[in-house]
Amino acid sequence: xxxxxxxxxxxxxxxxxxxxxxxxxxxxxxxxxxxxxxxxxxxxxxxxxxxxxxxxxxxxxxxxxxxxxxxxxxxxxxxxxxxxxxxxxxxxxxxxxxxxxxxxxxxxxxxxxxxxxxxxxxxxxxxxxxxxxxxxxxxxxxxxxx
Amino acid sequence: xxxxxxxxxxxxxxxxxxxxxxxxxxxxxxxxxxxxxxxxxxxxxxxxxxxxxxxxxxxxxxxxxxxxxxxxxxxxxxxxxxxxxxxxxxxxxxxxxxxxxxxxxxxxxxxxxxxxxxxxxxxxxxxxxxxxxxxxxxxxxxxxxxxxxxxxxxxxxxxxxxxxxxxxxxxxxxxxxxxxxxxxxxxxxxxxxxxxxxxxxxxxxxxxxxxxxxxxxxxxxxxxxxxxxxxxxxxxxxxxxxxxxxxxxxxxxxxxxxxxxxxxxxxxxxxxxxxxxxxxxxxxxxxxxx
Numbered sequence: 001x002x003x004x005x006x007x008x009x010x011x012x013x014x015x016x017x018x019x020x021x022x023x024x025x026x027x028x029x030x031x032x033x034x035x036x037x038x039x040x041x042x043x044x045x046x047x048x049x050x051x052x053x054x055x056x057x058x059x060x061x062x063x064x065x066x067x068x069x070x071x072x073x074x075x076x077x078x079x080x081x082x083x084x085x086x087x088x089x090x091x092x093x094x095x096x097x098x099x100x101x102x103x104x105x106x107x108x109x110x111x112x113x114x115x116x117x118x119x120x121x122x123x124x125x126x127x128x129x130x131x132x133x134x135x136x137x138x139x140x141x142x143x144x145x146x
Numbered sequence: 147x148x149x150x151x152x153x154x155x156x157x158x159x160x161x162x163x164x165x166x167x168x169x170x171x172x173x174x175x176x177x178x179x180x181x182x183x184x185x186x187x188x189x190x191x192x193x194x195x196x197x198x199x200x201x202x203x204x205x206x207x208x209x210x211x212x213x214x215x216x217x218x219x220x221x222x223x224x225x226x227x228x229x230x231x232x233x234x235x236x237x238x239x240x241x242x243x244x245x246x247x248x249x250x251x252x253x254x255x256x257x258x259x260x261x262x263x264x265x266x267x268x269x270x271x272x273x274x275x276x277x278x279x280x281x282x283x284x285x286x287x288x289x290x291x292x293x294x295x296x297x298x299x300x301x302x303x304x305x306x307x308x309x310x311x312x313x314x315x316x317x318x319x320x321x322x323x324x325x326x327x328x329x330x331x332x333x334x335x336x337x338x339x340x341x342x343x344x345x346x347x348x349x350x351x352x353x354x355x356x357x358x359x360x361x362x363x364x365x366x367x368x369x370x371x372x373x374x375x376x377x378x379x380x381x382x383x384x385x386x387x388x389x390x391x392x393x394x395x396x397x398x399x400x401x402x403x404x405x406x407x408x409x410x411x412x413x414x415x416x417x418x419x420x421x422x423x424x425x426x427x428x429x430x431x432x433x434x435x436x
Binding site for chain 2: 001002003032033034035036038039041072073075076078080081082109111112113114115116118131132133
């Protein structure tokens with residue numbers, strides 16, 4: 001697993017029944033502890049400036065698919081710091097061959113942090129104070145599709 | 147299972163210290179071997195970080211856990227868990243729901259051979275006051291903890307003071323319930339005396355004297371040996387370790403001092419936390435005399 005949040009391995013187009021229906025990439029959890037899915041606050045994805053809403057991204061954790069809505073109430077499934085999640089995005093025809101700039105934001109809640117920190121969580125913007133053990137909310141990476 | 151029978155303060159390591167490396171450049175086994183190199187025998191894990199498939203590890207993983215403890219002569223000392231009452235975001239869990247979550251951790255801590263838990267409370271204010279129903283949550287879990295010989299310990303951490311209302315509330319609870327399954331983990335950040343330029347100092351913080359530990363010793367089952375600045379001649383320059391360890395020894399306190407390195411520089415490219423921990427253990431070894 002790479003130190004960067006967006007991993008280079010796992011970035012490719014998704015084929016279903018012979019047709020390319022979208023693409024996927026992997027992210028690791030940059031926190032010092034794993035989280036229950038209901039702690040996750042998924043944000044918006046930009047690929048070369050094209051916007052993908054959180055509702056249109058499916059997270060695959062431990063081999064199971066979860067929508068944004070399903071994760072909101074799931075306080076038993078746990079995402080570990082040692083295994084990246086796969087994010088699956090619908091896009092007819094997928095991404096073209098060549099370089100792509102990915103920009104994606106997500107963050108998570110922590111019951112032991114003061115409420116003021118929790119209330120202002122925004123996955124698409126950095127916290128007002130950067131704490132390395134929580135990682136950055138928004139991460140970017142430039143990667144190739146073959 | 148390996149046993150370390152020394153009485154008095156004993157050395158251990160909190161795996162939290164490896165946060166920037168765990169899963170990237172260090173495996174669980176490499177963390178164990180690093181602790182073994184230091185001649186330390188205690189370990190603290192974070193349940194949500196270091197247990198594969200938490201909260202439901204496989205029997206094969208549990209077997210591996212005990213194999214590592216035996217191979218590297220490590221005692222499972224403290225199991226770090228959280229009472230995540232705000233896990234849902236939208237609403238706070240009921241005391242019963244939080245209690246069930248806590249009992250699940252107690253059973254898992256016991257399954258892995260631990261006897262102390264660092265039970266992190268959910269907080270409701272900037273000065274880290276715990277949720278108002280913490281007594282009810284703990285009471286719901288006490289029978290399970292007592293049956294399995296587990297001691298739940300909230301961590302007393304800067305800016306909290308050892309003489310604060312918060313600590314007195316915990317002590318009152320222990321006295322009221324007469325329980326041996328709830329106690330304290332003291333984080334040595336409460337003894338910090340010096341702040342350098344650019345170091346953050348919480349406006350609510352007043353340093354404690356090492357002797358402030360004395361009335362609390364019967365309730366302390368574990369300490370976070372927090373360290374911040376280790377000099378090249380192996381002294382902690384901002385926390386009075388010599389005096390703290392003397393208090394613990396003079397009063398025959400028996401338990402583990404778990405090294406916890408919280409410095410943000412451990413996330414810097416090329417930083418080697420193992421060497422920082424070794425410096426700390428050279429110092430502790432000198433003062434403990436083990």
